[in-house]
Amino acid sequence: MQKIKTSLLSYGMSGKVFHAPFIALHQGFELAGSWERSKNLIQIDYPNAKSYPTLESILEDKTIDLVIVNTPVETHFEYTKKVLQAGKHALVEKAFTTTLAEAHELAALSKEKKLKLAVFQNRRWDSDFKTVTKIISEKLLGQIVEAEFHFDRYNPNLSPKQHKETANSGAGILKDLGPHLIDQALFLFGLPKAVFADIRITRHGSLVDDCFDILLYYADFRVRLKAGFFVRESIPAYIIQ
Template sequence: MKKIKAALLSYGMSGKVFHAPYMELHPGFELLGSWERSSKNIQSDYPNTISYPSLEAILEDKSIDLVVVNTPTASHFEYAKKVLLAGKHALVEKAFTSTLAEAKELDALAKEKGLKLFVFQNRRWDSDFKTVKKVLSDNLLGDIVEAEIHYDRYTPDLSPKIHKETANPGSGILRDLGPHIIDQALVLFGMPKAIFADVRFTRENTLVEDYFDILLYYPEFRVRLKAGYFIREALPSFIFHGKKGSFLKSRGDVQEDELKLGKKPNFTTWGTEPKTKEGILHTELNGSIFRDTIPTLQGNYYDYFDEVHQSLINNTIEPVTAQDGVNVMQIIEAAILSNQQKSAINL
């Protein structure tokens, strides 16, 4: 199997948890190293890697095929543009960029250079979302009337990560948690016709927005997206009501927590939710009313990296395209405008 040689632009939580373990597991990747600024940690975890002293050192390394741009959001555009101009493929963390204009420019540049530009939307490969997607694709609820997707937390204190709490074009909950559930809604339903949003500052002394309630208008139904930091008793994260029935599912994917504990992904038991997290399906099946929990599908972010590899080797479509990233940024900018104008925005 041909190996894709890759480097990370950061070996903090994102690099250590979401990228390096899968590049180690996948036989089609070789992780060469990471740009590390102050702490030098990657070689202790992966002895055969390099701790690059600068971005330029990575860009000048002709052996590198793919660069993972996993730095704070405000830097994504600058770094991804430099990667593409250096003739290397780029995989960019969410939020794809800080602005819609930046997202469109990167998409155009990648096409001009004949390079692959991937967006990292790992939540498509969460166990909970994969299960929701199957319930809808199997038409178990009938025509959808309304849906809600939540990403709720109880974290009233400000983050110790300075870049998350500094007012800049890449900070705030819309670009942190927002891309996860906006992307999930677009995967399920496509682009809406219009959007209305309420965006707020709820934590004491916060400089960045930390709550949003977004309503997506589709011709026959509505989808609500919500996230906030004062949800001690969370509702189900996925609430879907159709003309035949309903499906309620909590956010139960275990991958991030297990990766943070240092566990390594595998091909067998990885991404298996506990049965207590199974979703409730209440609908009509074959003329009878059915109400019970249903098994949750396994999640595995490995599948994302496998599709990245296939895309680079066989020139197949990216698992999450730059256009997907553009669409998410369009929703985010429309939400900001809607909140400012206190009105619905047509897309």
Template sequence: MQKIATALLSYGMSGKVFHAPFLELHPGFELIGAWERSKKKIHEDYPLVKSYGTLDEVLADPEVELIIVNTPTETHFDYAKQALLAGKNVLVEKAFTTTAAEAEELRDLAIESKRKLTVFQNRRWDSDFKTVKDIFDKQILGSIVEAEIHFDRFNPNLSAKPHKEVKSPGSGVLKDLGPHIIDQALVLFGFPDSLFADVRSTRQNSVVDDWFDITLFYDTFRVRVKSSYFVREPLPSYILHGKKGSFLKSRGDVQEDDLKAGKKPMVTDWGKEPEFRSGVLHTEIEGLEVREHVPTLQGNYYHFFEELFQYVKKSGKNPVPADDAVKTMKIIEAAIESSETKTHITF
């Protein structure tokens, strides 16, 4: 199997937790190295790979076929653009860019340069979302009337990572957790007709947004996406109400916690939620009222990397096309405008 030689643009949490373990696991990838500015840590885990001192070194390396842009959001556009112009295929972390215009430029540049470009919306491969999508796709709730997707936490303290708490085009929860649940809403329901949003700061001394509530308006139903750092007792993270019934599901995917704990991912036995986190389905099936717990489907980010391999090497489908990320950025921009002007935004 011809491997995809891959370089990371940082080896912090995302590189160590979300990318390197799956690049090591998948037989179609080879981790070549990482750009490390000050702390040289990749050799602690992968002693045989390269530690690049500059971005130019990564771009000039003829071995490198794929570059993963996993740096702070405000750098994504510049680094991804340089990588595409250098003839590399590119995987960009969320948020894809800081503006919709930047997202469109990267999308168009990838097409012009005949390079492969995708976005790491890994939460599509979470166990909880896969289960919600399965219930939705089976249409056993009837026509959807309303839905909610939450990504809530209880964390009143400011982050120890300076770039997360300094006001910049890429900071704030709307561009951190927002892309996850906005993308999930778009996967399920498509692009809305309009939206209304409230975006604000709630933590003491915070200068970035850490709370948002966005209502997406569709012709016959509404979808709410929401995030807060002051939710000690959370609601279900997924709430779907249809004309036949409802489905409620907690955010229960275990992959991030397991990866942070140092567990190595596997192709098969990985990403299984505990049974007590199963969702509740209350609906009508063939004229009978049914209320039951639904076993959670298995999540696995490995499948993203398998689709990425097929996309780059076998002309398979793009796991997350750049155009999907353009739509997410349009929602984020409209949400900011709606909150600032206190108006309803129509697309």
């Protein structure tokens, strides 16, 4: 079987925890390496992997089949477009792009080039969400009247990662954690008839949104999606009434 030779565009926490271990373990894939601007960290964990000094060096490597775009959200459109134009398949972390127009352009380009383009939605395989999915699909609760999904934490301090706290089109909790909760709601219930959202800044000195409360309106029930940094006591991630 020919393996899918795969490269990452970053080897920080995302590459180290969410991508590289699974690529290395799966028999159908081969971890080619990662774009690393100043360090060669991937080679410490995977001696056969390569540290690519530039994005261009990855795109010019004709042996690479698939590129995982796991860089900051505001770069997703630019980098994914270059990956597709280079004739390589792309897997993009959430949020896919910062605008709907960018998403449509990338989808059209992948179709034109006959390449695979997908969004990495790993939270669909969380054990608690799989349990919720099973309960709802088997109608164990009867008619649902309300659902509430949370992705909360207690951390009022600003992140040391500059790209997370710098105001730009891809920053903020709505585009960081929001895609997980929104994707799960749409996966279970489909598109709502209407949407209300309260998006706030609550941390001292923050320049980006760090709290949201989204209400999805369906014909005979409601789904509330919430995330924030000031939830000190643990509450259920999923509440289904």
